[in-house]
Each structure stands twice: as structure tokens, then as C-alpha cells.
Amino acid sequence: MCALRPQTGHHDTGSHDTGSPPVPPGKPVPPGKEVLSPDEIRRALTRIAHEILERTHGGEGVILLGIPTRGVPLARRVAGRIGEFEGVTIPCGSLDVTMHRDDLRLRPARALGRTEVPPDGVDGKTVVLVDDVLFSGRTVRAALDALNDLGRPRSVQLAVLVDRGHRELPLRADYVGKNLPTAQREVVHVLVTEVDGQDSVLLSPGGGSR
Amino acid sequence: MSGWLIRGARIAGGPPADIHIAGGAIAQTGAGPGAAAGAQVLDADGLVALPGLVDLHTHLREPGREDAETVETGTRAAALGGFTAVHAMANTEPVADTAGVVEQVWRLGNQAGYCDVRPVGAVTVGLGGTQLAELGAMADSAAGVRVFSDDGKCVADSLLMRRALEYVKAFDGVIAQHAQDPRLTEGAQLNEGEVSGRLGLAGWPAAAEEAVIARDCLLAAHVGSALHVCHVSTAGSVEIIRWAKSKGWRVTAEVTPHHLLLTDELAEGYDPVYKVNPPLRTQADVAGLRAGLADGTIDCVATDHAPHPVEAKETEWAAAAHGMTGLETALRVVQAAMVDTGLLDWAGVADRMSVRPARIGRLTGHGNPLVAGAPANLTLYDPGAPPEIVDPAAHASKSRNTPFAGMPLPGRVVATFLRGVPTVLDGKALDGKALDGKALDGKAAR
Amino acid sequence: MKRHLISAADLTRDDALLILDTAAELAGVAARPIKKLPTLRGRTVVNLFFEDSTRTRISFEAAAKRLSADVINFSAKGSSVAKGESLKDTALTLEAMGADAVVIRHSASGAAHRLAEWVRGSVVNAGDGTHEHPTQALLDAFTIRQRLARQGAVPDGRDVPHDLRDAGPDGRGAALDGVRVTIVGDVLHGRVARSNVLLLSTLGAEVTLVAPPTLLPFAVGSWPCSVGYDLDAELPKSDVVMMLRVQQERMTAAYFPTIREYRRRYGLDAGRMALLPGHAIVMHPGPMNRGMEIAADVADSPRSTVVDQVANGVTVRMAVLYLLLGGAEAAS
Known part of the structure; x- marks a missing residue:
């Protein structure tokens, strides 16, 4: 049943906005130049946590929703930092966007990530979507649609670890870990310890086919 | 027209010999005699010459289902398969249960001219299984019916079967039984076994055939009559027939080419081209049938050629018609199943596909050894022809429901002669009209 | 097996787990204020029921609609099928209508198998005779x-x-x-x-x-x-x-x-x-x-x-329809 077999490895990589090929956990690190070290990633997430606190006046009514796969641990880390700084608990969840993607018919059907919304829901909340890479903007558009089906937030913001440019939709991020100028065909790999066993952001020249 | 000289044919697989044909009969055989003046010469180097094949079991569908086959298309297919005589089954519309219908079929056969058509008469009125048809009238008709069968249906009533067996003794007839216990096979679709269980198709148990054959053998013995068992399909049936023959009872039997080669596994894809009655069985049954044919327990190969229009097969399995075409592939299948496996030599093939079926059908003009004086009914076959994929579209039969489609089969029928006149040359049927009045001599058919 | 679900034997252990896990995720949709996903928008699912089975048909219909597919219900009663139209002609009709998936219930074993030979879309067996479901x-x-x-x-x-x-x-x-x-x-x-x-x-x-x-x-x-x-x-x-x-x-x-x-x-x-x-x-x-x-x-x-x-029937069928229709056509 080929049609029932999704892409192997990480279901959303490759289809994700990063333009990066699937990197199964525990597999060798993809080739590429490191553009963010573990320390730089840590500092970037810390800065994002501070900015969220500033922009939302202490995190009142904020929930973080990570976009699977790697947005989810990033969201948890940011929530953890906010907790450390201010002693407030920011509800954290995940929002799978697969069923809302606009490119479903371009690839075989893929397995679904999890959607886990904090118990109080999203109504009236300030929802911060967290993802690893912002590229075309299509994943974020799908996320906005998915969120719309879950309820009516007061506002929605976007945090990304890397903004690599080349937007195809009128979207921008509210919080950016690093702006990374790239060529269209280059590939950005974000590795996070929770999924990949290490923290790193790599830039590789990419193949012509992708 | 001064006849034919067939050069270097291996008669029934023997050493190369020439065959002279003159005046519808074999004038002379032997090595190297010179050509008679004016005879057409046919180089038969490497070919096997067999007495013209005789099919005891053919559905020509006319009258009634001319969309599936006509006497003309069916007999052309038969000639291309190497046959010089076929027995046309009675389950036409109307049923061949009166002298009028059997004479009509017989006449159509004569007009077509490709081979002798011997109508089979129904045992019971309308194949209804309750009242004997006018067997004597059919026997006395111009068609001279000797074989009677309700084929397609079983004469299930024991008393009626006994009476039929007895009654036909008066004119040396034989009852050809389609052995199928109707209650055990209600709605049956496929051999009852592992495959039917897996596919969820209602099973057709071997016992439903074997029980009827056993009963019929006992009845035939009791009344001293001739029983012929149609399309034996199970290894168990072979055992029962072997036992009956060992008693000296007058029991004969046939097997189809498809039961010699194919198994129920083919139903896997639910393609009804593999739906047939009796159904394809297991590999063990195929082995039993081959052994039975090889040792003579089973007397002959009969095609059960059962043409159906496309729509009868392009449907879900349960709704599809039973049956397969077989005339044009029979000899090639027998080569694959029996000769190439070493179970039967060409003399054996001549016996099982010509001599014995002619004897069972009471046909004196066919099934004779190819010796001087015999009617020149013969088939030239090239067993060394490279295996060729069976293409239903190339068949002369009106129907395309061959289960061998897409399968490579060895051999090739090169020529068929009916009373000295070629009906097939170089693998191609000659125009029937050209044969009119030459191959044709109704009374000579017997 | 490629793009159809005709027999449980077509499913490997991984296939089966993928369907169950997808269904587990989709089970959450029923609890949301909007019980609908846009995934199969513009796709047509035909429920071709030659046998009455209201519960199975409704279950497939609900599953397809929750994924935003267009659903056409085609029941044999009172249709051309009842007047003797063959399964093949029905299949050609569905083909002409552009069915992306055909959910078939039929009294004959193997009907889904046969249908799959005559249509380009995915065939989902919703019960064929005494064969499978x-x-x-x-x-x-x-x-x-x-x-x-x-x-x-x-x-x-x-x-x-x-x-x-x-x-x-x-x-x-x-x-x-x-x-x-x-x-x-x-x-x-x-x-x-x-x-x-x-x-x-x-x-x-x-x-x-x-x-x-x-x-x-x-x-x-x-x-x-x-x-x-x-x-x-x-x-x-x-x-x-x-x-x-x-x-x-x-x-x-x-x-x-x-x-x-x-x-x-x-x-x-x-x-x-x-x-x-x-x-x-x-x-x-x-x-x-x-x-x-x-x-x-x-x-x-x-x-x-x-x-x-009954409740799980809808989510499992959503998972099957999504996995069969949600992506590009299977290459092989």
C-alpha cells in the first residue's frame, strides 16, 4: 500500500517550510556549514523569551503552540525560559498543520503530527506560534487556518529560530532568532537535542532537485 | 484434383513417412515413394501427423446464442485446433431435445464444412431433469445421435439416470453425465478449499462430483449400460473411475485441457475468465488427472469449449457465466501438460484425442490409424514450434474467454485435413465456402 | 496493492499502525468546535452501495464530509443498476464523473477487486459478499x-x-x-x-x-x-x-x-x-x-x-480516506 505509506523519518521535514530534507533522529548529521552553534541557539531563544515578555506585558494570556516536529521542543524551551525569568507558567502545546497544507497533493500522504492544545483552549488568548525556520510562509498560513478551527484567539504572533527569507506570502515573524540570508536552493537544517540529539543550524548548498 | 502428398510426417510420433491422400482416403503411407502425378506436395518435415482430433464436448451455442458462437465460427475454431469432428452439446436455445433441433445443428455443421458436427441430444426435456427427452427419435434422425447429455446440469434423479442408461441400450447410445450434486453445490463458485475460503466464494466440493460419479458407475454396472463421465476434475473421481473400470464396467471418462493445466489459485484476482464448471481444482487434482489420462483411466481429452460474450465475463465473479473456450488451444495444452512432461507420447495423444473419443461417440469415420484405406482425416502438428503467447483476439472463435490468454504454449497446428480436403493449411483456416461439397459428405461422417 | 483498500491482507503492520495512529490524531477533531478539516476539498468520494447498509454508508459519508470531500451517494435501488446495468458500466459512469475514491458495498465477493480494475480512483471495500470488510x-x-x-x-x-x-x-x-x-x-x-x-x-x-x-x-x-x-x-x-x-x-x-x-x-x-x-x-x-x-x-x-x-468507525474511515486521497497519487 504505497499510498498509505508516508515519507519515512520525520513526517513534516521535507514537506516543511525549512526546505530541508528529512533528518531521522540518530542519523548522521547532514553536511553543511554551521551557522548557529548550540550557544547561539540558546541565546537566541533566551532573547525571544524576553521579547515575548516585553511585547505581551509579562506574558499575561499567552500560550505557545509549537509546529511539529521541531517547533514543539523550541516552544517548550521558550516557555521554560519565561518561567525562569518571571516565575509564570506559560501554557504550551502543539499545532499540527498537515491537514491544512496547500501542497498535500504534491507528495504522498504523510503521517500526522500531534495537536495538543492547553486545557483552557485558545479563545481570547495571545497565541504565539513557534517554528524552526520561516521560509515561504506557507506553513504559517496553514497554521493560521488550523488555529482558526480550534477557536478564536485574541491575537496571533509568530516566533521562529531562523528567518531565511524568500517569502511567498505576505507574512512576517514577530520574533526572530536569526535572520539568515540564503539562496533559494540552499537548504537549512535545524537540529534540536530533543529530536536530533544535538543543537545546531546548518546551511548546505542543496541539490538541484529540491 | 489429384490429392496430396505429405512428405516426412511422423505418424503418431513415429519415424518420418510420406502420406498419400487420394479420393478422400489415405492411399498409401511409407518412406520415400514418389509423388503421384498432379498431387500437391506438403513438406511435413518435423511435423507429427495425428488422426483428426475428435472432441466429445463442444458448445457451439447455435441455435440461440449466436452472439457467443455459431456452428460456423465454432467449427472453424475446431479445425484450427486440429479437430475433424466435434460433438455439439445440447444446451442450446431451444435445447437440442428433439429430432428437429439436432438435425438443424447437424445440417449447419455440414454447411460450414470445417469438421463433422455430431449433435449431442438432451437426456431430459429442456434439461429439466424430470422427463426423458425423445432419445429414440434423436437417434433415428438424420443426425444419428448416439451421445446424450444434460451437460451444464446433472441428471441428479437416480431413477431417471437409471432409466436413461437403460433406454439408450436399444440404439447403442451412451449417457454423458455432468456429475454435480445440485444440493451440495447451491450457489457454488469455486473449488471448496483454501482459496475459496480465503476469497469468500461459495465452495464447490470435490465430493459433489465424486458422489455422483460413484452412483452412476453403480447404476451403469447394474443395468449393463454405457456411462461416459464428462469433465472429470478431481483426483478422487479418477480413483472411482479406476475402480469401476477394474470391475469391467462400461465406464468412460474425459478430462478438459484446462483441468490438466490450471488450478484454483488463478481465481485470486476474481477474474471470471477462470470461472468454469466444474471448477479449477488444486495441484494435487491436476496431478491425479494427468496420471489418470496417462494410464488410460481417463479415456480422452474433451475441450468443454464454452464460448461466452464479453459481458458475461466482464463482471463480478458470482454474476459471471461458467466456461472457457478451448478448441484452439487444446492440443497445445495437452503437449504442455502431458507430452512435454513425459506422461504421454504422440501415439498416446492420438489415442486420447482421436481414437478413443471417436469410439465413445460411435464415430466410425474418425479416430482410425493413419494407414492405407482409412478416411483422410488428419492433423499435422509442429511440437517444436517456439512457445507463443496465446492471444484471444487472434482466435477464430467468436468469444474471447480463454484462460490461457497471455500464457506461452508450445506447438502449432499446421494443417488439418477432413476427408482429404485441407480445412487448415499453414495454420490458417481455409474459406469454408471453398470446401463446400468437397469435404462434405454427411453420411461419411459416421 | 497500491492505491486501494480491498483486503486487510493488503496492509502491512506499519500500514495498519499508520492508519490507527492517524485515526488517533483525528479522533481529536470530533471534540473541536469545528469538526471539519479542509484536507480533501475538491475531491469527490462516491459511496457506491449495491447492498443496503445505512450505518456503513453514513459512517463513510461523515468521514468524507469531515475532510471536506464532496460526497455522492449512489445506491443501487431505483438506479440504473436495478435495471440491469453492469458493474463495469457503473464504474465507467463514476469514472466519467471524476470520482477520486469509490467506497463500494456489494453482495458479490470480489466486486471491489473487479471495480479497482475499471476505475482510476482509489477503491475502498466497504464489504464485498462473504469476503472482506x-x-x-x-x-x-x-x-x-x-x-x-x-x-x-x-x-x-x-x-x-x-x-x-x-x-x-x-x-x-x-x-x-x-x-x-x-x-x-x-x-x-x-x-x-x-x-x-x-x-x-x-x-x-x-x-x-x-x-x-x-x-x-x-x-x-x-x-x-x-x-x-x-x-x-x-x-x-x-x-x-x-x-x-x-x-x-x-x-x-x-x-x-x-x-x-x-x-x-x-x-x-x-x-x-x-x-x-x-x-x-x-x-x-x-x-x-x-x-x-x-x-x-x-x-x-x-x-x-x-x-x-460506531464513533471510531468515523475516525478510522477519515484516516483511510486521508491516507489514500490526501497526498499525491501513488507513483506505483
Whole structure:
């Protein structure tokens, strides 16, 4: 049943906005130049946590929703930092966007990530979507649609670890870990310890086919 | 027209010999005699010459289902398969249960001219299984019916079967039984076994055939009559027939080419081209049938050629018609199943596909050894022809429901002669009209 | 197998787990304010029902609509099919209408198989004769996993390689290794039993069929399950007992003497239910013959999963439709 077999490895990589090929956990690190070290990633997430606190006046009514796969641990880390700084608990969840993607018919059907919304829901909340890479903007558009089906937030913001440019939709991020100028065909790999066993952001020249 | 000289044919697989044909009969055989003046010469180097094949079991569908086959298309297919005589089954519309219908079929056969058509008469009125048809009238008709069968249906009533067996003794007839216990096979679709269980198709148990054959053998013995068992399909049936023959009872039997080669596994894809009655069985049954044919327990190969229009097969399995075409592939299948496996030599093939079926059908003009004086009914076959994929579209039969489609089969029928006149040359049927009045001599058919 | 779901045998263990895990994720959709996903927008799903089965048709219809597919219901009654149109012509009609998937229920075994040869879209078998009903088996497997995982219910001391208790409350990721399932009733005519034996054994369950010998298929010995005739002997070892509907007309065909005798030997009543281990569940694919194969108090007991099975039917069918239609056409 080929049609029932999704892409192997990480279901959303490759289809994700990063333009990066699937990197199964525990597999060798993809080739590429490191553009963010573990320390730089840590500092970037810390800065994002501070900015969220500033922009939302202490995190009142904020929930973080990570976009699977790697947005989810990033969201948890940011929530953890906010907790450390201010002693407030920011509800954290995940929002799978697969069923809302606009490119479903371009690839075989893929397995679904999890959607886990904090118990109080999203109504009236300030929802911060967290993802690893912002590229075309299509994943974020799908996320906005998915969120719309879950309820009516007061506002929605976007945090990304890397903004690599080349937007195809009128979207921008509210919080950016690093702006990374790239060529269209280059590939950005974000590795996070929770999924990949290490923290790193790599830039590789990419193949012509992708 | 001064006849034919067939050069270097291996008669029934023997050493190369020439065959002279003159005046519808074999004038002379032997090595190297010179050509008679004016005879057409046919180089038969490497070919096997067999007495013209005789099919005891053919559905020509006319009258009634001319969309599936006509006497003309069916007999052309038969000639291309190497046959010089076929027995046309009675389950036409109307049923061949009166002298009028059997004479009509017989006449159509004569007009077509490709081979002798011997109508089979129904045992019971309308194949209804309750009242004997006018067997004597059919026997006395111009068609001279000797074989009677309700084929397609079983004469299930024991008393009626006994009476039929007895009654036909008066004119040396034989009852050809389609052995199928109707209650055990209600709605049956496929051999009852592992495959039917897996596919969820209602099973057709071997016992439903074997029980009827056993009963019929006992009845035939009791009344001293001739029983012929149609399309034996199970290894168990072979055992029962072997036992009956060992008693000296007058029991004969046939097997189809498809039961010699194919198994129920083919139903896997639910393609009804593999739906047939009796159904394809297991590999063990195929082995039993081959052994039975090889040792003579089973007397002959009969095609059960059962043409159906496309729509009868392009449907879900349960709704599809039973049956397969077989005339044009029979000899090639027998080569694959029996000769190439070493179970039967060409003399054996001549016996099982010509001599014995002619004897069972009471046909004196066919099934004779190819010796001087015999009617020149013969088939030239090239067993060394490279295996060729069976293409239903190339068949002369009106129907395309061959289960061998897409399968490579060895051999090739090169020529068929009916009373000295070629009906097939170089693998191609000659125009029937050209044969009119030459191959044709109704009374000579017997 | 490529783009169709015709037999449970078409599914590898990974395929089956993917469907169950996708269904587990989609189960959450039913709890959301908007119970609809845009995934199959613009796709057409045809429900082609040659046999009446309102519950199965509604389940597929709900599944397709929750994924925003356009649904066309085509029932044989009163249509050209009733006037003798062949399955092939019907298939060509659907093809011309641009069906992306055809859900077919038919009284002939193999009808889905045949249809798949004549249409380009995906074919989902919703029951073909006495052959198979794979989505029923999937929803049954889903229900078993969900209930046993929720109850933390695989008994101690048994060697269960992938313990459902570790899988979390919805059983996600777990197969059914070591789960003992007893299926009782008309297996011979039962497409549900056939699909369940194939799927549950693929998922590692140990399946036992219990029925009068007349209602077991010939050569059932070659199936990946064991066979018993004594229900009372099997119940104490069962984690799951699945009762199949027995049609009364089978009695007239001499499959069993009387309803009373069938009920005595193979019916599940409160007394028999007490033989089951405490964690065991009772399933029935429906529609039930209360008082025949299953007593009313059993059907309504807390062990019964009948209502769960109906709810899970929609999510499992959503998962199947999504996985068949949600992506690009399979390359092979």
C-alpha cells in the first residue's frame, strides 16, 4: 500500500517550510556549514523569551503552540525560559498543520503530527506560534487556518529560530532568532537535542532537485 | 484434383513417412515413394501427423446464442485446433431435445464444412431433469445421435439416470453425465478449499462430483449400460473411475485441457475468465488427472469449449457465466501438460484425442490409424514450434474467454485435413465456402 | 496493492499502525468546535452501495464530509443498476464523473477487486459478499487498542512485547501483540471475521475463532488463527470477545438446528460474560440480534464497546480516506 505509506523519518521535514530534507533522529548529521552553534541557539531563544515578555506585558494570556516536529521542543524551551525569568507558567502545546497544507497533493500522504492544545483552549488568548525556520510562509498560513478551527484567539504572533527569507506570502515573524540570508536552493537544517540529539543550524548548498 | 502428398510426417510420433491422400482416403503411407502425378506436395518435415482430433464436448451455442458462437465460427475454431469432428452439446436455445433441433445443428455443421458436427441430444426435456427427452427419435434422425447429455446440469434423479442408461441400450447410445450434486453445490463458485475460503466464494466440493460419479458407475454396472463421465476434475473421481473400470464396467471418462493445466489459485484476482464448471481444482487434482489420462483411466481429452460474450465475463465473479473456450488451444495444452512432461507420447495423444473419443461417440469415420484405406482425416502438428503467447483476439472463435490468454504454449497446428480436403493449411483456416461439397459428405461422417 | 483498500491482507503492520495512529490524531477533531478539516476539498468520494447498509454508508459519508470531500451517494435501488446495468458500466459512469475514491458495498465477493480494475480512483471495500470488510477490522483494532490502553488492561505476568499500558491513554504507537481475541459466530459468511483475522494477526494479536463447525470455512486451518468449538473454554483466556451477527436464515440451510440451540452453545449472556477476565471487553460489529448471539444486558454492559465502535468507525474511515486521497497519487 504505497499510498498509505508516508515519507519515512520525520513526517513534516521535507514537506516543511525549512526546505530541508528529512533528518531521522540518530542519523548522521547532514553536511553543511554551521551557522548557529548550540550557544547561539540558546541565546537566541533566551532573547525571544524576553521579547515575548516585553511585547505581551509579562506574558499575561499567552500560550505557545509549537509546529511539529521541531517547533514543539523550541516552544517548550521558550516557555521554560519565561518561567525562569518571571516565575509564570506559560501554557504550551502543539499545532499540527498537515491537514491544512496547500501542497498535500504534491507528495504522498504523510503521517500526522500531534495537536495538543492547553486545557483552557485558545479563545481570547495571545497565541504565539513557534517554528524552526520561516521560509515561504506557507506553513504559517496553514497554521493560521488550523488555529482558526480550534477557536478564536485574541491575537496571533509568530516566533521562529531562523528567518531565511524568500517569502511567498505576505507574512512576517514577530520574533526572530536569526535572520539568515540564503539562496533559494540552499537548504537549512535545524537540529534540536530533543529530536536530533544535538543543537545546531546548518546551511548546505542543496541539490538541484529540491 | 489429384490429392496430396505429405512428405516426412511422423505418424503418431513415429519415424518420418510420406502420406498419400487420394479420393478422400489415405492411399498409401511409407518412406520415400514418389509423388503421384498432379498431387500437391506438403513438406511435413518435423511435423507429427495425428488422426483428426475428435472432441466429445463442444458448445457451439447455435441455435440461440449466436452472439457467443455459431456452428460456423465454432467449427472453424475446431479445425484450427486440429479437430475433424466435434460433438455439439445440447444446451442450446431451444435445447437440442428433439429430432428437429439436432438435425438443424447437424445440417449447419455440414454447411460450414470445417469438421463433422455430431449433435449431442438432451437426456431430459429442456434439461429439466424430470422427463426423458425423445432419445429414440434423436437417434433415428438424420443426425444419428448416439451421445446424450444434460451437460451444464446433472441428471441428479437416480431413477431417471437409471432409466436413461437403460433406454439408450436399444440404439447403442451412451449417457454423458455432468456429475454435480445440485444440493451440495447451491450457489457454488469455486473449488471448496483454501482459496475459496480465503476469497469468500461459495465452495464447490470435490465430493459433489465424486458422489455422483460413484452412483452412476453403480447404476451403469447394474443395468449393463454405457456411462461416459464428462469433465472429470478431481483426483478422487479418477480413483472411482479406476475402480469401476477394474470391475469391467462400461465406464468412460474425459478430462478438459484446462483441468490438466490450471488450478484454483488463478481465481485470486476474481477474474471470471477462470470461472468454469466444474471448477479449477488444486495441484494435487491436476496431478491425479494427468496420471489418470496417462494410464488410460481417463479415456480422452474433451475441450468443454464454452464460448461466452464479453459481458458475461466482464463482471463480478458470482454474476459471471461458467466456461472457457478451448478448441484452439487444446492440443497445445495437452503437449504442455502431458507430452512435454513425459506422461504421454504422440501415439498416446492420438489415442486420447482421436481414437478413443471417436469410439465413445460411435464415430466410425474418425479416430482410425493413419494407414492405407482409412478416411483422410488428419492433423499435422509442429511440437517444436517456439512457445507463443496465446492471444484471444487472434482466435477464430467468436468469444474471447480463454484462460490461457497471455500464457506461452508450445506447438502449432499446421494443417488439418477432413476427408482429404485441407480445412487448415499453414495454420490458417481455409474459406469454408471453398470446401463446400468437397469435404462434405454427411453420411461419411459416421 | 497500491492505491486501494480491498483486503486487510493488503496492509502491512506499519500500514495498519499508520492508519490507527492517524485515526488517533483525528479522533481529536470530533471534540473541536469545528469538526471539519479542509484536507480533501475538491475531491469527490462516491459511496457506491449495491447492498443496503445505512450505518456503513453514513459512517463513510461523515468521514468524507469531515475532510471536506464532496460526497455522492449512489445506491443501487431505483438506479440504473436495478435495471440491469453492469458493474463495469457503473464504474465507467463514476469514472466519467471524476470520482477520486469509490467506497463500494456489494453482495458479490470480489466486486471491489473487479471495480479497482475499471476505475482510476482509489477503491475502498466497504464489504464485498462473504469476503472482506477491512475498515470494520481497522475500527475494531482501533477500539481494542483504545479500550485496553485506557484500562491499562493487559494482565500481569504475560509476555506482551509492546505493552499497551506504556502507550498512553489512546494506545498510540502500540500494536496488539499478545492480545487474545475470540471471534464467535458465523465466520463462513462473515466478511468481518475474515478481515479481522487477517488484520488482528498482522498486529500481533492471537485470534481464536469459535463457531459451530458448519459456520467455519473449509480449510480454516490455514488461517492465521486457532479454532475452537467450546465458547466456555475460550472465554476465561480472552482479552476481547467479538460476537458476530448470526442470520436466522442460516438455520433453514441446516447450518444449525434451532436458534435456541445456537444461543445455548454460542450466545453470550450475563452468565458467560462472568467467565471473562475483569478487564476483557465485548465487541459486536452490529447490527446486533439481541437475544440471539448477544443478550441485551451484555450489549448494554460497561464491557460492551458497541457505541465506541460506531464513533471510531468515523475516525478510522477519515484516516483511510486521508491516507489514500490526501497526498499525491501513488507513483506505483
